[in-house]
Amino acid sequence: MDQVDLFHAEPAxxxxxxxxxxxxxxxxxxxxxxxLTKFEQHDPAFLAxxxxxxxxxxxxxxxxxxxxxxxxxxxxxVFDGPQLRPADEYDRAQMRIWTKYVDEVFRPALSFLAxxxxxxxxxxxxxxxxxxxKLARIPLREKRGKWRLAASGGFAAHDLETxxxxxxxxxxxxxxxxxxxxxxxxxxxxxxxxxVFAMALSMPKTYPEFANITATPRMLDWLQRMxxxxxxxxxxxxxxxxxxxx
Amino acid sequence: MDQVDLFHAEPAxxxxxxxxxxxxxxxxxxxxxxxLTKFEQHDPAFLAxxxxxxxxxxxxxxxxxxxxxxxxxxxxxVFDGPQLRPADEYDRAQMRIWTKYVDEVFRPALSFLAxxxxxxxxxxxxxxxxxxxKLARIPLREKRGKWRLAASGGFAAHDLETxxxxxxxxxxxxxxxxxxxxxxxxxxxxxxxxxVFAMALSMPKTYPEFANITATPRMLDWLQRMxxxxxxxxxxxxxxxxxxxx
Numbered sequence: 334m335d336q337v338d339l340f341h342a343e344p345a346x347x348x349x350x351x352x353x354x355x356x357x358x359x360x361x362x363x364x365x366x367x368x369l370t371k372f373e374q375h376d377p378a379f380l381a382x383x384x385x386x387x388x389x390x391x392x393x394x395x396x397x398x399x400x401x402x403x404x405x406x407x408x409x410x411v412f413d414g415p416q417l418r419p420a421d422e423y424d425r426a427q428m429r430i431w432t433k434y435v436d437e438v439f440r441p442a443l444s445f446l447a448x449x450x451x452x453x454x455x456x457x458x459x460x461x462x463x464x465x466x467k468l469a470r471i472p473l474r475e476k477r478g479k480w481r482l483a484a485s486g487g488f489a490a491h492d493l494e495t496x497x498x499x500x501x502x503x504x505x506x507x508x509x510x511x512x513x514x515x516x517x518x519x520x521x522x523x524x525x526x527x528x529v530f531a532m533a534l535s536m537p538k539t540y541p542e543f544a545n546i547t548a549t550p551r552m553l554d555w556l557q558r559m560x561x562x563x564x565x566x567x568x569x570x571x572x573x574x575x576x577x578x579x
Numbered sequence: 580m581d582q583v584d585l586f587h588a589e590p591a592x593x594x595x596x597x598x599x600x601x602x603x604x605x606x607x608x609x610x611x612x613x614x615l616t617k618f619e620q621h622d623p624a625f626l627a628x629x630x631x632x633x634x635x636x637x638x639x640x641x642x643x644x645x646x647x648x649x650x651x652x653x654x655x656x657v658f659d660g661p662q663l664r665p666a667d668e669y670d671r672a673q674m675r676i677w678t679k680y681v682d683e684v685f686r687p688a689l690s691f692l693a694x695x696x697x698x699x700x701x702x703x704x705x706x707x708x709x710x711x712x713k714l715a716r717i718p719l720r721e722k723r724g725k726w727r728l729a730a731s732g733g734f735a736a737h738d739l740e741t742x743x744x745x746x747x748x749x750x751x752x753x754x755x756x757x758x759x760x761x762x763x764x765x766x767x768x769x770x771x772x773x774x775v776f777a778m779a780l781s782m783p784k785t786y787p788e789f790a791n792i793t794a795t796p797r798m799l800d801w802l803q804r805m806x807x808x809x810x811x812x813x814x815x816x817x818x819x820x821x822x823x824x825x
Contacts, residue, residue, distance in 0.1 A: 396669050398669070398672050399676070400672075400675075400676055400679060402675075402679065403672045403675045403676055403679065404672070406672070406675065407668055407669070407671075407672045410668045410671075411668050422653055422656045422657050423639075423642050423644070423653070425653075425656075426644050426646075426649045426650070426652070426653045429646075429648075429649045429652065430645070430646055430649055433646060433648065433649065433679075433682070436679070436683065437682065437683060474741075474744060474748075478737070478741065489735075491724070495720075495724065498720060502720075
């Protein structure tokens, strides 16, 4: 089997998403750790790999792949190992609705709320000039705006409320899906479980009001089932040098 | 070949996306037109098909598929006809990066700006009670918030500016991609062209400052090339009863 080079941060969020797929498939890979607390994702060396300055990125046969959701479908299609996408096309569509929901709703809600909580403290250690210098190196304009807003604690109250509603709704959707079986789609482990787990694993600690033994017992069992998988466990055992939110 | 039932609105935006795929593949289908200006997407009859109250929705072998991007991959995988996804998995990943970009950046930017322009006038014809009654029937909470904000002309200036930047950036990305060939990915027509065209077709009229013969000549040629395809032309010839933005 070919090997790949994976550029990633902590086993959390989008990096964890791809680390799980790689370990579950058993794809041989060289790990390149990108330290987000040192803003290494904006270093010229990494921008040469992914001009958008975002992890994860995958190098395979001289070509670079980006976007964790797209990378995971690529990994499943190209490499040997257990199939991570349902064979039935209707189930595969349901899997994609989950991975899309993670990208469009679940992950942004978690991420904005984490930024709201953590970034002002992180930025407080920088002078105004240092902060602007860091900002100037961020390739994506939307990301710069997000940093600036988060640093000033400036998210709108109705946005904060919407994101919290979305997290509550996500926990409810997970719980409902698990009424039909052990996994989110078609009673088989898939990229849907991988994508949702990458964002949901800390919810019982960070959002116990939404994910708890009374409101979401099946979700809590599923989180344990996920952690017990050798591939997922191996992904979670990758280096974790920071507590930066995804 | 099986037939399908397609629930859709005008040949624009997400409905146009699926109409193009169906016509390009030559899938026999029964058209069910959902009139968005009459809020038929929130009628109980349609909510029984898609509880999220969104078009398009596809009924095939007794099962309902939603989300235009997911539907198009399903159509291509399940039905005979020309392949709409590149055979090479790297190219297929690039196709998915485009369809994801349309869903996460291009379409929201267009849609929010269109709402900002059109909805206040549409809502002005309703009493406050009528407006609230319409809102109460919208299943998705985020959509209700979007209606309320748009109706009051209440989008933030920095959001409006970001969306306009994103449209300009999208036109630039299309122009850059077309430097390599006639189509967006791997020199072959694909779901990437279909997804981008569904949103971009009116840009030379509605945003001539971003899409014009000087700034984006290749994009303008490509729009003509798209319109000349029999499948795309057949999709565009479907009933158009309104000028509601997507």
